[in-house]
Amino acid sequence: QVQLVQSGAEVKKPGASVRVSCKASGYSFKNFAMHWVRQAPGQRLEWMGWINAGNGDTKYSQKLQGRVTITRDTSASTAYMELSSLRSEDTAVYYCARGQYCSTFNCYRGVWFDPWGQGTLVTVSS
Amino acid sequence: DIQMTQSPSSLSASVGDRVTITCQASQDISNYLNWYQQKPGKAPKLLIYDASNLHTGVPSRFSGSGSGTDFTFTISSLQPEDIATYHCQQYDDLPYTFGQGTKLEIK
Numbered sequence: 001q002v003q004l005v006q007s008g009a010e011v012k013k014p015g016a017s018v019r020v021s022c023k024a025s026g027y028s029f030k031n032f033a034m035h036w037v038r039q040a041p042g043q044r045l046e047w048m049g050w051i052n053a054g055n056g057d058t059k060y061s062q063k064l065q066g067r068v069t070i071t072r073d074t075s076a077s078t079a080y081m082e083l084s085s086l087r088s089e090d091t092a093v094y095y096c097a098r099g100q101y102c103s104t105f106n107c108y109r110g111v112w113f114d115p116w117g118q119g120t121l122v123t124v125s126s
Numbered sequence: 127d128i129q130m131t132q133s134p135s136s137l138s139a140s141v142g143d144r145v146t147i148t149c150q151a152s153q154d155i156s157n158y159l160n161w162y163q164q165k166p167g168k169a170p171k172l173l174i175y176d177a178s179n180l181h182t183g184v185p186s187r188f189s190g191s192g193s194g195t196d197f198t199f200t201i202s203s204l205q206p207e208d209i210a211t212y213h214c215q216q217y218d219d220l221p222y223t224f225g226q227g228t229k230l231e232i233k
Contacts, residue, residue, distance in 0.1 A: 044224050044225065044227060045170070045213055046224070047221050047222040047223065047224070061221045062221065063221070095169055097169075110158075110175065111158075111222065112176075112217070113160075113170070113215075114171075114172035115171075115172075117169065119169050
């Protein structure tokens, strides 16, 4: 079955960086986009960005542009999300989620997230 | 950014009740609207995509409708296992945005 397994919880100090991994199994990793979504305590879900796992193209939320980087290792069927210059407001559960089907040149128009990883709690505290 | 507003923010209903949640977009998003269910401490799960299409394996008591700016999510007969928070999400334009969530409780 299609499954996404994320790395474990992290505690970071303000100004540090964090990298969360997301290992995919049960499908052709290079044929789908991978999205990252976070949920701060009591807040709505917030989309962060996505990567075309086939060609590595990325798009990011403008709010996080410059601080977030999404990469992938196709040999390991794993996507990564790195967030830098951490601040207390970045304390949240971070999810990866499989997105749209992508061919060599473009991705399907329909974007829904299924499945999701189990989530990784990132706590930013001094 | 496209703002998504869900109503109500919380809802209490009895087993067997028909439950309706609405989601309004700040601009026309055609049918580019999805619904997710999130149980406490768990990741969201896709229920409905493209406003009205039931995801594989999702019980038929769940349904969605709407287009443009106004959308509706319905549970035809509430079951105890449906206790969760429900989120709408638009993908008409970047950044993809979510509603604030509707927390559903059993009366």
